[in-house]
Amino acid sequence: MTTTIAAAPRIAVGGFMLESNSHAPVSTRAEFEANVLLAGDDLAADLDAAAPRSPRTILGFARGMDGSGPWTRLPTLLAAVGASGPCDQAFFDWVLAETLARLRAAGPLDGVFLSLHGAADATGDVDPDGTLLRAVRALVGPRVPIVATLDLHANVGAAMVREADVLVAYRTNPHVDMWERGDDCARHLRAMLGGMRPHAAFRKLPLAAPSVTQGTDPGSPYRDIIDFGQSFVGTGGVIDVSVLSGFTSGDTPKNGMSVIATAEDPARAEAVAQAVAEHAWSERARFVPRLIDLARATQRARMTGADPAAPSLLFADVADNPGGGGRGNTTWILEAFHAAGVEGCVIGPFYDPALAAEAHALGVGATFQVRFNRDETQDFSRPFAAPGRVVALCDGVVVGRRGIGKGRTLRLGPSALVAVGGIQVVVGSIRQQASDPGYFEMLGVDLARIRSLVVKSRGHFRAAFDEIFANERILEVDVPGLTTPVLSRVAWRRMPRPIYPLDPDTRWPAER
Ligand SMILES: [Zn+2]
Structure with missing residues (x-):
């Protein structure tokens, strides 16, 4: 069996992409259908189309796998909407069940790729991205690699980091590197199939940068923080550093900037995550809107x-x-x-x-x-x-x-x-x-x-x-x-407080 796997690993591809603004109307199945809701053969056909509807993350992943050796592509379900309100729970439950059913039907798997946004909320679940990853992990078991892309506006929760092996976030805003980050996932997955075992370290900052301050042009605070994180990649077994500014309008308990450092050595991953988080925190006063x-x-x-x-x-x-x-x-x-x-x-x-x-x-x-x-x-x-x-x-x-x-x-x-x-x-x-x-x-x-x-x-x-x-x-x-982006005007319901700049005196780490 091991020989067959090495010859053409069986990799499931799918995704769920929704950025939920808690104050916007509920996101429905009809809205996904109007954007991207593709499964099985339809998803396969789209991935091969001249002008696909699928996001560039999954396309970059597929081309990266194509270019790095044989593989068996097993399309599951891809449900994607740019941004909307919280997902209708019945529809999310269907996405979850359909994804799991298709994974099961795909037979033995050697890996799973998911294109996620990471800032979804559902009407009955504050962390659908975590729920999806947890369910996929439970199905495939601890040894099958799960790799996923995240939008840099993801509101990352601990469950997402725990259940996935490698999470790779975009590094540009506007997001012009979605293809490259999907390709990164292909590379990490190939390395894992070759025996690499990554550890992901996670830090959460009480920093809700207003949306218009999260651009990544040269000289911007966010660019500087991302670049600082990138300076560690390739050193001492660090394979990825993702800095996620978060989606402020998400208004969930998971709001705030996140740092995920992934390395072969757990201690190295933790040290890098801590260093990048401390650097980001020291730059917080630069996130000021100019309207x-x-x-x-x-x-x-x-x-x-x-x-x-x-x-x-x-x-x-x-x-x-x-x-x-x-x-x-x-x-x-x-x-x-x-x-x-x-x-x-x-x-x-x-x-x-x-x-x-x-x-x-x-x-x-x-x-x-x-x-x-x-x-x-x-x-x-x-x-x-x-x-x-x-x-x-x-x-x-x-x-x-x-x-x-x-x-x-x-x-x-x-x-x-x-x-x-x-x-x-x-x-x-x-x-x-x-x-x-x-x-x-x-x-x-x-x-x-x-x-x-x-x-x-x-x-x-x-x-x-x-x-x-x-x-x-x-x-x-x-x-x-x-x-x-004027955060003081929003009636926050679930935002963790204190959080900067809404609460200017916020400290991190929190005072004991
Ligand atoms: Zn985004």
Whole structure:
């Protein structure tokens, strides 16, 4: 039996990816189906497709395994949504049962790869990622390697670290290294099949860095901490150091920055985890948001719109980021820009299936009273209406051109470009953040010719629009929303306290 295993190890691949904003509406099966819900042969076909729907982590893992020797690929279940609310418990229970059933049906296994986000919450389980890993471990036993990728926004709990052998987090935000981290997992899995036995050390910091401060550009605090961790990799048997900033809006007992150091020598892993955690803690005062208020943003947009010679500007609606559980449909910026007569502005993607359907029914060129949020009940999503016109329509299917979704099939659902005053709004039927220029270009928007762009996104837009908007032309606007980086405005329910910077005097390690 050992010989057969060495010839073509039997590796199960699957995943569960959800980033849960505790304050957002419950994430349902329908939402997963609209994004990625693939099993067995369908998952296998997608992994081999020219423009797959699967995330780049699992693609990178599969190609890494392909390139490092023979293996038998056994696709199980992949359920992935960018970000939403807590997962409907019945649906998560189904994901768990289906994953286990497919693992069982796959027969004897030599390894398991899971593409996880790591910041999921469910309506009846505060740690579904830990629950999934625990169940998979119980099924395959202690000797079969379990390796997994994690989003750097994962809210890591001790169970996740205990049940997996190697957890590898992204090191870039925007996440442009998902493929490489999947490939890392392939390498670690091959090493484990060859007899390597890793130990993972875990440190948790009471540090909830506001979302907009978690970028990894050179010179940023988070980049410096990640680089410090990387300086240990390859020394003294250290195979991976992952620093996870966490997903603040998760509002769970697992909130806070995490450090996972994985090494062959347990003592070495513990020492490195401790050193990186201490370094991160010493840098905590650098995680400060820099936001512009709505009045000043409106003035900048109006002036830029009126002056064709001025550089165009990008306004990030960071508090309404669908990639963080926002609904993608708050109207503060739209209303203010419209009232001020801003010209040459494009906003999107705005999530409003009813408005998109109405635009499709009316047709291109139709003039009508454009009513945003007629069906939405979420507190932050108030209605707004103005006379306007249908500019363009499309089915909302586009292959990602640039950034985190590059090369993947992206779906905004039936979509419309509607004009209200001097503003054009990309309206979609599936909630997506502005992570790709394709969401605008598929409706004929020439991003190089507009005066200003308002994106529903916290930070992933940076990898998509950097060819036009350098950092100095990007302004993060302070308006209300489910993903506000102004932590003092949120009614926290389960966040562990004290936590920095909400509680400025927080100490770590806690005083005895
Ligand atoms: Zn993330």
